[in-house]
């Protein structure tokens with residue numbers, strides 16, 4: 001059974017339910033429901049609740065201007081399997097800049113639904129965005145100048161096969177086109193990554209330390225691409241685009257193989273646990289990754305409100321009607337979600 005036509009009994013008190021462009025937004029939720037910020041269980045993002053422990057950051061990381069080649073690039077090259085990389089202040093920084101580096105009015109295929117910042121940025125730069133459903137990508141490629149795929153996709157969890165991605169890239173690249181693959185949620189399954197293919201003309205892979213590493217606040221991401229594109233991006237970003245403490249923490253996280261291996265195992269188990277918990281409440285996930293589950297529902301606003309009244313924040317999508325659940329952290333949070341999912 002797919003997520004739930006059984007939920008129509010849960011009604012939102014008004015049609016306004018919480019508007020969200022992204023996950024997060026606890027302050028807005030706190031004001032709306034009259035529940036203190038500290039009381040909320042925030043499941044509205046796909047951030048690992050058991051993130052990398054930042055540890056004690058040396059004073060020098062705060063005090064000195066950050067320098068490249070301080071260990072961050074080397075650790076990243078080892079982790080991603082390529083030296084063709086540029087650190088950025090979160091992959092969002094690159095998502096916003098890439099459309100400005102593309103001359104003319106490009107025809108840009110972007111998944112729908114997906115992380116909506118891609119479409120927003122390409123539209124804002126004057127390009128033509130062509131929304132694509134997950135199974136329409138192959139047919140669309142010959143008509144596109146740029147293809148942007150989130151792999152695995154957020155929120156649907158859809159994964160794209162490496163052979164398909166390489167074929168689409170080859171097709172685009174012969175025409176001067178780009179394939180941009182946003183791998184923000186790839187770290188649990190690194191075997192699916194195109195990162196080691198970089199550098200290749202017309203291929204851009206985006207990575208983030210915000211999800212698997214749980215370091216969203218540090219604002220660290222990477223662009224894996226050819227040298228010419230990296231240089232143009234670096235010129236636009238200017239010097240010191242990453243803070244010293246962020247560089248310091250990211251270098252350690254990327255080098256810590258034991259933490260990564262253990263975290264991969266743990267997140268895979270937690271992801272399954274979340275899917276089972278949702279299933280037990282008639283919410284059959286339609287897709288997801290280890291870090292979130294995505295459920296189609298008939299009444300997303302009603303569901304969001306039902307959970308919101310109990311201080312549980314989830315991300316709602318209206319097209320198609322669906323909810324995304326991030327991972328609870330400690331056992332108390334799991335219990336709270338289980339209790340919150342019970343229907344009135």
Ligand SMILES: Cc1ncc(COP(=O)(O)O)c(C=O)c1O
Pocket residue numbers: 089090091092093115150154182184185207208209210216219220221
């Ligand atoms: C698919 C995807 N890509 C990129 C980002 C941006 O992440 P960051 O800027 O923290 O690296 C997000 C954040 O939610 C995301 O979901």
